Amino acid sequence: MHTLQVGSVNITALLDAPFLQSLAYLSPEHAAELEDEYRDTLDERGLCTGAVTCYLVRTADGLALVDTGIGPRKRKGFPHGRLDAALAEAGVSPTEIDLVIHTHLHIDHVGWNTYETPDGGCAIFFPNARFVIQQAEWDYWMAPEQLDAPDNAVLRECVAPLRDSGRVDLVDANARYLGAIGFIANPGHTPGHVAVEITDGAERAVIVGDSCHHPFQVTHSSWPSPMDVDANHAIEARGALYDRLADSGAYVLGGHWKHPGWGQVVRTDGERRFVPGI
Ligand SMILES: [Zn+2]
Numbered sequence: 001m002h003t004l005q006v007g008s009v010n011i012t013a014l015l016d017a018p019f020l021q022s023l024a025y026l027s028p029e030h031a032a033e034l035e036d037e038y039r040d041t042l043d044e045r046g047l048c049t050g051a052v053t054c055y056l057v058r059t060a061d062g063l064a065l066v067d068t069g070i071g072p073r074k075r076k077g078f079p080h081g082r083l084d085a086a087l088a089e090a091g092v093s094p095t096e097i098d099l100v101i102h103t104h105l106h107i108d109h110v111g112w113n114t115y116e117t118p119d120g121g122c123a124i125f126f127p128n129a130r131f132v133i134q135q136a137e138w139d140y141w142m143a144p145e146q147l148d149a150p151d152n153a154v155l156r157e158c159v160a161p162l163r164d165s166g167r168v169d170l171v172d173a174n175a176r177y178l179g180a181i182g183f184i185a186n187p188g189h190t191p192g193h194v195a196v197e198i199t200d201g202a203e204r205a206v207i208v209g210d211s212c213h214h215p216f217q218v219t220h221s222s223w224p225s226p227m228d229v230d231a232n233h234a235i236e237a238r239g240a241l242y243d244r245l246a247d248s249g250a251y252v253l254g255g256h257w258k259h260p261g262w263g264q265v266v267r268t269d270g271e272r273r274f275v276p277g278i
Contacts, residue, residue, distance in 0.1 A: 001090060002260035004251060004278055007200025009180050011253070012056040013260030014086035016069030016111070017079040020047035021256070026213050027223045034216060050214065051259040052108050054083055055207055056090060057198055061178040062098035065126070066196050066207050067255060071111020071158065083112045084125075097126040099177055102133050103209030103255075104193040105141045110158040122161050131162045132177065135170040137192025186211050186241055188234025189227065195241060205251035205262075211238050213256045215274035218242050218265055246272045 002013040023038060024031035024046070041048045055066040070081035087094060102109060112125050140146065142163070147155050162168045169175075173185040173194055184195040189210045196207040211234070212218060213227060221238040228234035245252050246267045252274065254261045263276035 007203040016052040016083040021050040059178040064099040067109040068112035104190040134192035140191040
């Protein structure tokens with residue numbers, strides 16, 4: 001079990017699934033440079049190991065889960081999610097989660113919000129949680145052209161049922177929860193994408209969401225990625241975030257980086273770099 005202490009706050013990294021990712025897919029224009037730089041980490045097909053990691057944040061005031069992974073349903077191109085087992089290994093029941101916080105509403109971040117019941121219905125997996133979602137993110141994905149799109153079944157299965165349950169908090173980046181949890185607006189990957197900031201005294205950790213799918217983007221933040229809804233805004237937001245985190249002493253947590261995905265951002269010879277470990 002991977003755990004990290006931020007003052008009195010305890011963070012546990014829960015692996016929903018490992019997956020293989022293509023650096024060329026993340027940055028087609030720089031595929032050759034990346035293959036060169038990361039050759040040691042690539043398998044024979046040129047793929048490197050990434051993860052879908054969710055973070056459990058325990059403060060004196062309650063228990064939050066940041067993002068809910070791929071989920072129990074079969075999703076094309078994704079492995080099966082096992083967050084239910086990871087929670088059990090951490091000794092936590094879904095009923096104990098007070099808050100589910102979403103960095104954004106993509107398919108690999110909302111999956112365990114709901115599950116299909118034996119009679120074909122849909123039930124919420126965290127029955128006592130409130131779900132914290134940025135208003136801008138909600139407005140974008142809940143618009144009819146997104147919600148009704150054939151490829152967006154995940155929104156109908158894992159997001160819309162939250163609205164019907166009346167347990168959604170629509171917030172902006174100024175919201176705070178459980179005494180230690182705040183947000184950093186980071187639009188671009190999606191319109192309401194946020195990083196999640198956990199602070200206690202001088203100690204700090206920042207869950208960066210999908211501002212970055214692989215640590216190379218910490219260094220090469222200006223390289224456009226087809227993963228981003230708005231590439232220009234994502235570049236701006238990514239650069240600002242990692243400038244702010246570089247040499248700050250904060251732990252930096254990337255849910256798609258090699259599990260558990262935490263370390264620090266340092267600046268060497270004017271270049272930002274992610275250094276894994278605690
Ligand atoms: Zn993602």
